[in-house]
Amino acid sequence: MAFQKERSAGYLANQMARLFAKGLHERIRPLDLAPAQFMTLLALWDEDGLTQIELVRRLDVEQATMANTLTRMERDGLIERRANPEDGRSQAIHLTPRAKALRDPATAAARAQNAAALADFSEEERETFLALMRRAIAAMHKD
Template sequence: MPFQKERSAGFLANQMARLFAKGLQQRIRPLGLAPAQFMTLLALWDEDGLSQSELVRRLDVEQATMANTLARMERDGLIVRRSNPNDGRSQSVHLTRIAAALQGPATDAARAQNGAALANFSDDEKEQFLALMRRAIAAMHDE
């Protein structure tokens, strides 16, 4: 039987993720943000002062990728790094006023992209779709 991409969860998830990322990028670009910066800001808006290694773990990205993202964010005035008082070998990452001010507009942009992606779903379908996505993600984390 030939590969049917329309029946492949991986293919469809990848295509959906690429289209979602493209739409989000267009919506947050006017704010001066890149998708990796937005993802990092989401984690820091939830809990400011995380270490780089904690951000890597929470966002499931490579250490080098996070290092580059944080360097750009520091350059752009979105974060400052401070010595971790509990561990002199590590630094904690803190939001600046600029980053704090972006929380509303950036999360509004993400909500708009979510709305566009799920516009043709009923409320029940949205909940079911999101629940199924969470289950698939959880199954892959358990591997």
């Protein structure tokens, strides 16, 4: 029996995630933001001054990935790394005024992208969809 990619959850998940990222990227392009930067900002808008390790835990990416994303964000004037007087190893990540100002337009763009993707879903289907994704994520985390 042939492997049908249209019936493979992994295949569909990859394609769907790329389309989400592409759509979001387009919508936030005027803000000069990239998707991973937006995701990082979400955590920092919620709580400024987090440490790199705390960001890694909240966003569930590898530490090296986060380090690189933060370097680009620092280069782009979105964050500042401040030394921690209590612990010479860690640094607190602080938002710049520019990053703070992006909160409303950026989250609006993300909401618009989610709405476009789920435009023809009923409210119940949206909830079901989110719940199923969370369950698949949890299952793979355990695995």
